[in-house]
Amino acid sequence: MTVPAVTSGQRFAFGLDGLGIVGTSGVLRVTTEDAPSFLDITERVAEFVQETGVVMGLVVVFSRHTTAAVVLNEDEPMLMQDIAAFLEKLAPRNGYYKHNDFTIRTVNMTEDECPNGHAHAQHWLLGSTEVIPIMAGKMALGRWQRIFLVELDRPRERELVVQVWGIAVQAPGPG
Numbered sequence: 001m002t003v004p005a006v007t008s009g010q011r012f013a014f015g016l017d018g019l020g021i022v023g024t025s026g027v028l029r030v031t032t033e034d035a036p037s038f039l040d041i042t043e044r045v046a047e048f049v050q051e052t053g054v055v056m057g058l059v060v061v062f063s064r065h066t067t068a069a070v071v072l073n074e075d076e077p078m079l080m081q082d083i084a085a086f087l088e089k090l091a092p093r094n095g096y097y098k099h100n101d102f103t104i105r106t107v108n109m110t111e112d113e114c115p116n117g118h119a120h121a122q123h124w125l126l127g128s129t130e131v132i133p134i135m136a137g138k139m140a141l142g143r144w145q146r147i148f149l150v151e152l153d154r155p156r157e158r159e160l161v162v163q164v165w166g167i168a169v170q171a172p173g174p175g
Contacts (some may be wrong), residue, residue: 003030003041007047007161017150022168024052028160032151035119036084039149040075040161046139048162051117057166064161067119067153069126074144091121121153126150130154
């Protein structure tokens with residue numbers, strides 16, 4: 001699956017003598033194709049970091065969803081199968097969840113509500129956010145580390161907020 005670029009949003013910068021503090025945020029929108037699925041978004045986040053000019057700082061990758069997680073791990077197909085099986089074992093799709101019982105549940109309901117208690121339970125185990133240091137203008141990921149959006153529910157459009165904060169080298173201004 002092709003992952004689109006991060007769309008830039010807000011940006012602020014201030015500084016002196018060629019160095020500046022920069023904060024930039026953007027949104028990465030992707031459409032997932034299956035669940036569970038592990039979508040490697042590392043290159044898109046790396047491109048966004050590069051565009052900011054930050055040489056030392058942090059990048060935050062945040063999922064705006066309670067059934068889609070953000071994790072760091074190795075991109076190895078057998079590992080992905082193991083993790084999917086592990087999550088299914090801990091919170092099976094066909095297990096009983098009060099959240100899925102629409103005869104008793106009355107809050108946070110939508111027209112297209114589907115039984116997804118398993119996805120919420122799995123999300124509790126994985127989380128919404130990863131924070132990665134930036135060193136020398138690049139994410140300081142380990143040799144095998146990749147950033148994944150983990151779809152836990154069903155195929156749909158997802159949004160991730162990506163923020164970069166840090167020190168940037170700025171080109172000298174006029175005069």
